[in-house]
Amino acid sequence: MKRITLLCSKYFFMLVILFLSLAPIFWVLMSSFKTYSEINSSALSLPSSLSLNNYAAALKYAPIQKYFLNSIVIVGAGIIVTVIFVAMCAYAVSRFRFLFKPVIILLIAASLMLPAQSISQPLFSIFTSLRIFDTKLGLILVYSAMGIPMSFFVMLSYYRSIPFALEESAYIDGAGFFRTFFSVILPLAKPGLATVAMIQFINIWNEFYFALMLTSGDTARTIPIALNYYMSTFANNYSALFAAVIMTITPTIIFFIIMQKQVIDSLTSGAVKG
Amino acid sequence: MVRNKRFWITLFILPCMALFAFIYAAPIITVIVTSFTKYTAFETPSFIGLSNFKTIFSDNDFLISIKNTVIWVLLQSSFHVGLGLAVALTMRRRPKGWKLLRTAYLIPNIVPTAATGVMFTLLFNPSFGVVSDLYTRLGISSPVPNLFGNSGYAFWIVTATWIFYSAFNTIIFLSEINAIDRQIYEAASIDGATPWQMDLYITLPLLKNVIGTCVVLASVAMVSQFDIIYVTTKGGPGTATLNLPIYLYKTAMLENNYGKANAVGVIQIILGISLVLLIRWLFRTRDKINGDGSGLL
Numbered sequence: 001m002k003r004i005t006l007l008c009s010k011y012f013f014m015l016v017i018l019f020l021s022l023a024p025i026f027w028v029l030m031s032s033f034k035t036y037s038e039i040n041s042s043a044l045s046l047p048s049s050l051s052l053n054n055y056a057a058a059l060k061y062a063p064i065q066k067y068f069l070n071s072i073v074i075v076g077a078g079i080i081v082t083v084i085f086v087a088m089c090a091y092a093v094s095r096f097r098f099l100f101k102p103v104i105i106l107l108i109a110a111s112l113m114l115p116a117q118s119i120s121q122p123l124f125s126i127f128t129s130l131r132i133f134d135t136k137l138g139l140i141l142v143y144s145a146m147g148i149p150m151s152f153f154v155m156l157s158y159y160r161s162i163p164f165a166l167e168e169s170a171y172i173d174g175a176g177f178f179r180t181f182f183s184v185i186l187p188l189a190k191p192g193l194a195t196v197a198m199i200q201f202i203n204i205w206n207e208f209y210f211a212l213m214l215t216s217g218d219t220a221r222t223i224p225i226a227l228n229y230y231m232s233t234f235a236n237n238y239s240a241l242f243a244a245v246i247m248t249i250t251p252t253i254i255f256f257i258i259m260q261k262q263v264i265d266s267l268t269s270g271a272v273k274g
Numbered sequence: 275m276v277r278n279k280r281f282w283i284t285l286f287i288l289p290c291m292a293l294f295a296f297i298y299a300a301p302i303i304t305v306i307v308t309s310f311t312k313y314t315a316f317e318t319p320s321f322i323g324l325s326n327f328k329t330i331f332s333d334n335d336f337l338i339s340i341k342n343t344v345i346w347v348l349l350q351s352s353f354h355v356g357l358g359l360a361v362a363l364t365m366r367r368r369p370k371g372w373k374l375l376r377t378a379y380l381i382p383n384i385v386p387t388a389a390t391g392v393m394f395t396l397l398f399n400p401s402f403g404v405v406s407d408l409y410t411r412l413g414i415s416s417p418v419p420n421l422f423g424n425s426g427y428a429f430w431i432v433t434a435t436w437i438f439y440s441a442f443n444t445i446i447f448l449s450e451i452n453a454i455d456r457q458i459y460e461a462a463s464i465d466g467a468t469p470w471q472m473d474l475y476i477t478l479p480l481l482k483n484v485i486g487t488c489v490v491l492a493s494v495a496m497v498s499q500f501d502i503i504y505v506t507t508k509g510g511p512g513t514a515t516l517n518l519p520i521y522l523y524k525t526a527m528l529e530n531n532y533g534k535a536n537a538v539g540v541i542q543i544i545l546g547i548s549l550v551l552l553i554r555w556l557f558r559t560r561d562k563i564n565g566d567g568s569g570l571l
Contacts, residue, residue: 010364014375017361020438021378024393025385027404031396043407081293090401091292092283101435104291111298115498115546116517118539121526122301148290177282206386208501209519213527224388228505231392238396245392249385256384260377263384267442268449 025249037237040165054243061240062233064247067220067226071205074136074222078143079200082151083193085144090155091181095167112149120213136220139211141203150203151196151271158192159185178203198259198266207250223248302543309537315530326537336538338513339358339521340545343428346517347496347549349437351489358443358488359481363473365444366451376448379441387436391505394435398422422506425514432515435502443488450484451477486557497546518542 031039032054033047058064079081093101124133132138162185170180187191203226208224215221221229234241256263309326311319330336361379365372397403400420409418421431424550454477462472500519503509509516509524522542526535 010369013360013364014369014371017438018378019373021382021441023382024390024397027397028393039402042410043402043404044411085290085293088286096279096283098280098283104287107299108294111294113494113547113550114298114302115494115519115542117500117522118536118542118546119298119301119305120522121532121535121539122304123297124526125532126301141293142297145293151289175437177279177558181286202384206388206501208386208388208504209523212504213523217336224386224501227386227388227392231395231505238399238402241392242396245389245396249389252385253381256380257377259453260380263380264445264449269446 011100028242029246031239032246034239034242036237037241039242054239055247058234058244058247061237062226062230062244063218064226064244067221067223067248068251070136070220071222074139074143074220075201077136077140078147078204079197081140081144082147082198086148086196087153087186087189087193088154088181090152091159091185093152094156094159095164098223106153108149112153113242116146119211120210123210124213133214134216134220138214139220139222142210142214143200143207146207146210147196147200147203152200154196154199154270155189155192157188158195162188182251192260195266195269198262199270202263202267223252305536305539305543308533309540311533313531313533313536315532319326319533322533326534329534330537330541335513335516336521339509340541341517342513342515343497343499343517343545346433346499347493348494349433350492351553354437354440355443355485355488355492357438358440359447359485359493361440361444361553362447362451363477365448366473366477367469370544376441376444379439379444382439383441387501388505390435390439391502394431394502395422395506398431408468423511425511428507428514432503435506436499443492446484447481448487450481454480482557486553489557490553493549494546497542497549518545 027043030047031043031052032050035048035051035053038047089104092098093104127133127138132141166184166188167180170184175183203227206224207222208228211220211222211225212228215225227245230241230244230248234244308319310321310323312322312325313319361375365376371561398421400406400418400423405421406418408414409416419427421427458476459472462476467475498519499517500523503515503517503520505522508516509520518538519542522535522538525531525538529535
């Protein structure tokens with residue numbers, strides 16, 4: 001009897017978690033098919049038909065494709081720059097002794113704890129004077145740099161798991177520094193690089209603060225900022241707002257479900273190694 | 275050969291450190307230096323000593339923003355991490371449907387937080403949200419409260435938009451639990467331990483370290499929590515949901531008072547770092563912070 005109560009309470013708890021996770025999204029999805037008057041008359045009723053009118057209206061007023069393209073360019077470039085820079089820097093730090101090595105490690109470790117907003121005002125001023133305010137380049141620079149601390153430590157511990165003997169034999173075979181890195185170490189470090197890329201994706205695909213502070217128009221507006229602006233764009237047409245939100249979050253959810261295993265792996269290794 | 279090697283090391287480190295210096299180092303120095311100056315969008319910095327700090331510490335809004343930030347840190351590092359742990363312990367023995375639950379629980383953590391903000395704003399809208407429908411269905415005739423716009427509710431409703439979504443912690447706990455040796459549980463079960471006792475006396479003590487990590491991550495996240503608050507209430511109504519990042523944003527972008535904003539930034543940095551050190555100390559174990567910074571977070 002006690003076991004059954006325990007089992008029931010366990011499943012009840014699981015159902016509550018399931019409800020909290022999916023109910024808000026499901027409600028927005030359901031409402032996105034409703035007409036304006038249906039939304040106003042009752043929030044919890046089902047839509048009378050699966051009409052796509054709201055979706056058409058949303059696409060008419062907000063350039064959702066453009067926001068996606070911006071996000072893909074900015075996030076893609078941010079990932080590539082971080083992966084290349086960190087792959088090189090962490091390799092040199094993990095394998096060789098040199099003068100400023102402890103300083104580099106200490107600085108990057110300290111920046112792991114830095115609340116990023118605290119440095120936003122100088123960035124805003126620097127970007128304005130360099131004329132990269134409200135450009136994709138500006139956000140790419142910020143996001144690539146923000147990815148360095150966590151990625152650096154993930155790569156550092158990954159390189160340390162690769163035995164030195166491999167490089168020694170490469171050197172004996174006459175390969176130079178770059179050749180050894182590129183053809184021996186890098187192929188072995190691929191899983192580490194994939195982890196770094198995934199952590200970077202999760203962090204900057206959703207980044208809001210710097211995108212808000214460093215953009216002002218549609219040229220570099222990313223998905224999270226677009227979502228914020230929908231509130232005013234669709235202030236008088238909230239049936240379309242529901243559709244716009246669904247269109248904006250669906251690709252992320254689909255991507256996540258496909259890549260779930262990689263996402264889970266990188267989240268755990270990011271926390272444990274970082 | 276040696277000179278050649280030095281050339282390559284420099285070449286490998288330079289791009290990363292140049293970017294790091296441009297985006298992190300230069301701004302941090304600027305923040306610290308200009309926090310002691312009178313500096314706005316319209317005038318260049320001039321030294322005024324501790325005046326900015328005196329101003330913010332005598333500003334009631336700033337003190338409230340610190341108070342709210344600290345309350346959110348406490349709630350997040352206790353309830354939020356605790357819930358993530360509870361879900362992980364529930365899934366530990368892989369009950370039916372645990373994979374589905376894991377995927378479903380991760381979804382709200384994966385969608386942009388701005389989207390979560392928009393969705394909850396719609397959900398609790400006083401005219402077409404679920405609250406008004408529930409009032410009609412239950413026959414309550416009193417006016418429908420505007421949950422985000424009412425200073426009595428706003429803080430708790432904003433908290434509710436993130437405090438339950440602890441799936442990242444659950445994932446980290448699950449992977450640590452999987453790393454625990456099965457034989458320990460087998461031995462305990464031969465000794466007649468109940469599942470509850472096993473969690474309490476075996477799983478939890480072995481998770482101490484990683485709980486510390488999750489508490490650090492949750493606290494750091496709360497010291498810089500911005501997105502959902504900005505989308506839903508912008509710190510209002512009044513100061514009900516004002517926290518440090520919102521206060522900093524308003525000071526920099528609306529007041530255009532850069533010196534004062536950077537003084538707030540300095541306080542935010544100090545608060546963030548002291549929290550990390552405090553939590554690390556509370557969850558201290560024998561292993562020290564390693565030279566590569568890996569025991570730090």
